[in-house]
Amino acid sequence: MRSSTAVLVTLFTLLTTFGTASAGAGAGAYTTSAGQNAPTAPVARSVRDDDGVVRTRIVQERVAADSFGNAQGNDHDLAIDGAFEGQTVAVIQLYTVGFDFSLPKEALKQKGFSVYRWVDTVPTPAELERGLEKSSQLWIIADSTRHLSDEHVRVIKKFFDAGHGVYIWGDNQPYYADANVVASALLDGASMEGDLIGDQVVGVRTDSGKPGVLPNHLLTTGLEHLYEGITIATIKPGRSKLQPLLHGSAGNLVAAYYDQDGRRAILDGGFTRLYNKWDTAGTARYVKNAAAWLVNAERFGDAVVAPSVRSAAVIAAPAPITPAPTVQTAPTPSPSLATNAIGLVLVLLMTSFLLVLYVPGLSRRD
Numbered sequence: 001m002r003s004s005t006a007v008l009v010t011l012f013t014l015l016t017t018f019g020t021a022s023a024g025a026g027a028g029a030y031t032t033s034a035g036q037n038a039p040t041a042p043v044a045r046s047v048r049d050d051d052g053v054v055r056t057r058i059v060q061e062r063v064a065a066d067s068f069g070n071a072q073g074n075d076h077d078l079a080i081d082g083a084f085e086g087q088t089v090a091v092i093q094l095y096t097v098g099f100d101f102s103l104p105k106e107a108l109k110q111k112g113f114s115v116y117r118w119v120d121t122v123p124t125p126a127e128l129e130r131g132l133e134k135s136s137q138l139w140i141i142a143d144s145t146r147h148l149s150d151e152h153v154r155v156i157k158k159f160f161d162a163g164h165g166v167y168i169w170g171d172n173q174p175y176y177a178d179a180n181v182v183a184s185a186l187l188d189g190a191s192m193e194g195d196l197i198g199d200q201v202v203g204v205r206t207d208s209g210k211p212g213v214l215p216n217h218l219l220t221t222g223l224e225h226l227y228e229g230i231t232i233a234t235i236k237p238g239r240s241k242l243q244p245l246l247h248g249s250a251g252n253l254v255a256a257y258y259d260q261d262g263r264r265a266i267l268d269g270g271f272t273r274l275y276n277k278w279d280t281a282g283t284a285r286y287v288k289n290a291a292a293w294l295v296n297a298e299r300f301g302d303a304v305v306a307p308s309v310r311s312a313a314v315i316a317a318p319a320p321i322t323p324a325p326t327v328q329t330a331p332t333p334s335p336s337l338a339t340n341a342i343g344l345v346l347v348l349l350m351t352s353f354l355l356v357l358y359v360p361g362l363s364r365r366d
Helices: 002-019 102-110 125-132 150-161 177-186 283-294 297-304 335-339 341-362
Strands: 040-048 054-062 088-093 114-119 137-141 165-169 191-197 231-236 243-247 253-260 263-268
Touching (some): 088 125, 102 114, 114 125, 137 177, 177 263
Parallel strands (some): 088 114, 165 263
Antiparallel strands (some): 243 253
């Protein structure tokens, strides 16, 4: 019976993994938890049916949680470890008081990213353009003074329009000078303003405009609880197509994301999360998720994924996640399974072989 149970769990895992596969290039970057705030895993349980017979069923159960209530372990980040080896996050860091970027750098390293920073100053537009040619994304951490010229902004917009991610960080007034300059140019007049005290952990948003993080999005993979930052600004989307990502405890929009026409950006009014109370709920995972999303593997495919992990996992489409049933008697393959002919043949052959060997044993009454 024990060996039959193990076969059921293995078979269910194989089928659900293939069933969520995307046919797009770049497969191998994301974990099987991608797009789920509260990841689950298949577990074999003995269930007494209505006829009184105890049978083995595959049940989806939540994975173990850390002390803040988020799924425990890097397996429940958006990207698998090392997925983006060889990719660089370029950072223009203009606010540096008590902030050396060492904590985000260490977190990003887990996913394979290296970091190149311009600190307390900006390069010339020509130097910036050369640096961005070697980078997968750009993070801008503003201070209270404008440093970026119109020519800098032109270089950044060219980078963004080519599909490379841009993360625009500001904080409470007045620490968003260049953030607003770049956001206005890239995101059709978007900006941030104000100065609110946050310093709270928020959960998953249940209603539009209420405090919390976006439910079941790639960016919020493995995050049911997230620290909002200490002093924070409020995002003003303007005419842009920004979508809410994080509403603070006061109900203000702290972070928003843009995902249109193969281009991605995040506008965030709480850069204190990058260094203050780093070990509070979810910060390291969120930073890793953000970089993994901004690298835009859905657009660039295997060109941005480390060769060693290209077939280790699957890119999951950012679709709404429906809650798993309490008890599942058999896996239901996704229609996307048919798009992968080789995988389908392999799974069917393995299924037939295992069923021939083990189905007679599963039919016994305990």
